Amino acid sequence: MSTPGPTPVDDPLARERAHLAASRAALRVMREDAESLDIRDVTANWVNAQVLARQIEERIKSLADLAGTPLFFGRLDYLHPPGAERAEGAEGERFYIGRRHVHDAEGDPMVIDWRAPVSQPFYRASGKDPMDVALRRRFGYTGGELTAYEDERLSDPAEPARTSRLLQQEIERPRVGPMRDIVATIQPEQDEIVRSGLGGTVCVQGGPGTGKTAVGLHRVAYLLYAHRERLARSGTLVIGPNRSFLQYIEQVLPALGELTVQQATVDDLVAHVEVRGADDAAAAVVKGDARMAQVLRRALYAHVTLPTEPVVVVRGSRRWRVPAYELEEIVRELLDRDIRYGAAREALPQRIAHAVLVQMERAGEAPDDRVQDAVARTSAVKAAVKAVWPAVDPAKLVLRLLSDADFLAGHAEGILTADEQKAVLWTRPARSVRSAKWSPADAVLIDEAADLIQRTPSLGHVVLDEAQDLSPMQYRAVGRRCTTGSATVLGDLAQGTTPWATRSWREALAHLGKQDAVVEELTAGFRVPADVIAYASRLLPHIAPGLAPVESVRENPGSFEIRAVASAADVVDACRESLRHEGSVGLIAADARVPELAGALTAAGVGYLGPGEETTPGTRLTLVPASLAKGLEYDYVVLDEPRAVVDAEPDERTGLRRLYVCLTRAVSGLLVTHTAPLPEQLA
Structure with missing residues (x-):
């Protein structure tokens, strides 16, 4: 060199x-x-x-x-x-x-x-x-x-x-500020995924530090280069787990010269109503289950009733009568075609009008398309359509399902158990869409209902990151955005921290509508030091028994220490030690402990930021709630009280997965501080 x-x-x-x-x-x-x-x-x-x-x-x-x-x-x-x-x-x-x-x-x-x-x-x-x-x-x-x-x-x-020393130096360069591109350090197995074709969906299973997020972003940049005109028409979208994560990655594509890619969370995609409420775990699991799509479909099409009365259209001095049996045939045909509810409703008046035109032609008249449109707009036809195939508002449909026990039971019979129906019913039914305290899971149900009524426009390519935490209904919401396009799905089954976390990629891809996707696995770790990933991997047999541990390929071993402390002041001292090094520092703690640690940092005169806030020259420390740590990385991490991170979750397995995420955010060094005993799985 x-x-x-x-x-x-x-x-x-x-x-x-x-x-x-x-x-x-x-x-x-x-x-x-x-x-x-x-x-x-x-x-x-x-x-x-x-x-x-x-x-x-x-x-x-x-x-x-x-x-x-x-x-x-x-x-x-x-x-x-x-x-x-x-x-x-x-x-x-x-x-x-x-x-x-x-x-x-x-x-x-x-x-x-x-x-x-x-x-x-x-x-x-x-x-x-x-x-x-x-x-x-x-x-x-x-x-x-x-x-x-x-x-x-x-x-x-x-x-x-x-081994290239320059390559190693670039990989191990301190991480200050937002995520940067890896264009100079892409490895052969990563490049193969990056350059895979637009026509197919790729799912990347990758442990911490394997570069799966960067691979997904670089694949978008590559596809825009290779298929620019097509994607310019159809659009591209990157979906992340939260706003902090999107702010962290937002500079990668612009640095590669790509400025047109949109970024959003799943909540952004389904923002049909204002979300002001929250579900308990039991309700969220049922609402996120793919069976809810069947319940919604039943409830929606229950609004369609077979006609029992004829339609009589008056034009000038003549009356044209479409009998009830013929109207029933038209309705049944539309139902059998399995098109969107709204599209069928829009087609119904034209079908009735066409039946009238057939009668006119038999009577010797020569009507044209203008006459058919005029017949379709008559009050008699409009009244028949309203009675047979009424307009349905998706939010009002979901509101009734969640508020009316009899309505829910009638359409969930044989799909949801009585206990599951009870779990999703609101204890205090709302009177209107506007006054309802919708939860994030409710918004996804409304999005499903909206798609049953009117098809959701499809994009050319969607990147879905941290996908392991999505519910089946959320996968369906994302899949609707790429029905005619392709997707790059990124995640790590070991880092699933929701009660509905993905159990297998094949199951998830089926919900996404991409059953034929290729599943690739990245196991070479470029970010996390060997000692740190080896320590965190002690949790794998308990949280994801089938996954291979990440093998660190870094030459720099980094630093790793476990330290018993007596108070929050000792944690602040640990942060000061980490700040002596070059690069960013993250203090990660259970959400409930963040206020106490924030107070201790302020009292000690140590400046800090929140996740997603822009790093300033004098402030390199970020105080990170454990629930927001996923996808982020820092040169040095101080992890406070692992036992509290585990205990904050509804069950131990989810808590251990959350701890696995927190343990693997460090690029150069990890310092674990604890007062309570460490989880026995780390022994």
Whole structure:
């Protein structure tokens, strides 16, 4: 590995720095060219002008030269021109691999996008399979300045295989602030998932520190590169477990030049009503069960009644009569077609009107589509549709199910037990949709009902992170958003901390509507130190017996300590010790202990932030409730009172899973403080 030194003309490091400077200058020119575009005379109307202006604005943003973010992180020297015949003596090309494409004034590439096919060997080439690469060069940076490089001569059989020091340094670099991309450190098994096709759904089972979240985000970036026009029309969405998590990951895609991907929680997707209430565990489990979809369907279609009276349409001096038996045939046909309730209701007046037109034609008249539309709008037809197939409001339907014991029993018979029906019924029925204290699970039921009435629009691709904590009904809500698209499902069965946590990925994927998805497993740990993950893995036999433990591949062993303490003041002292190191520090504690620890930190004059709050230069400590720790990472973690973390959950297994999550948030060091005895499963 090279280190900084003299910079003569023939110094390789100096040449690479010169190429970096030239690439930055070329990027500035590309941005200036975009900013100088004049579209006043190239659009036909103001709508097109607005669309084009927005596209140019996004292009300008994507060409930003982000401070501290290297334009390129690697170089490939090919033996032969990629894609060309390997003629003897033909000289290969050199490509710099970076986060986005940069070209010079003549259009020749100075930096190749990491997603381009020619960049793939940077991640997958090896001594056993060099993929026609003579040399792979990695670059080291300090604050955006190129400071080192490291070469691998892949086509040289005498070159010994060795671990890249620069790669290790990048993996182990302190985590200050929000999550960053891993584009310079993607491993072959991760790259295979990232570059999997748009047509298929991929489920990634990955333990703590295996990079599953980063893999999912980079897959979105890759798909947008490979299928930009298609996904621009259909849209992409990243779904996270909570707002803190979304704030933590929100800078990854913009750093890769992707600005159009939406981010949301499941609660955001189903926000049809204001959520002001909460369910106990028993009610939430039943409401989250997939059987509730059957109950809702029964309750909805119970509104359809078979007609017993004919419809008589008056047009001018003539009366046209559609008999009840013919109306019944129309209704039964619509029911048999299994289309959405609302779509069938919209089709019914046209079907009745068509029956009238058939009679008109038999009588010698020549009606056209305008006559059919007019008949469909007559008061007689409207009254018949209202009586036979009435409009239903999804929120009012769910309100009645949860408030009316007889209505629920009539439609849950044979699906829910009497005890389950009792669990979901409100003890204080609400009088209206607006006054009801809806829970998050209720909002999901309303979303299901809304989809039964009117189809939910589908996106092109959805990334679902921390998926192990979703209920079957929540999976269905997400699945509705990608019925005609694909998904990337990310999670860890060992980290499921809800009473309805996923038991198997096959079961979850069935609820999602993606039974044919490929399930991949990541077991190499790049984030958590070996001693820390080994300690946390003691819990696996008790929380997920079938899962293989994560194997840390980090060279830096990190630090790990278990310390008995007497008071909150001792925990504050442990935080001070961790703050002496470079990087971020997380103090994770059971939710009920957070106020006491916050008071102790304030009394000691130690500044801290909450999860999701932006890190400031003088404040590197975050006080994290255990319930919000999932998906977050800190260089150093102080975990307060493991026994309290376990006891805060409704059952021991869920508590141990929550503890497993908290134990595995550290990147460089973990300090466990406790007054009460540690859980026996850690012995």
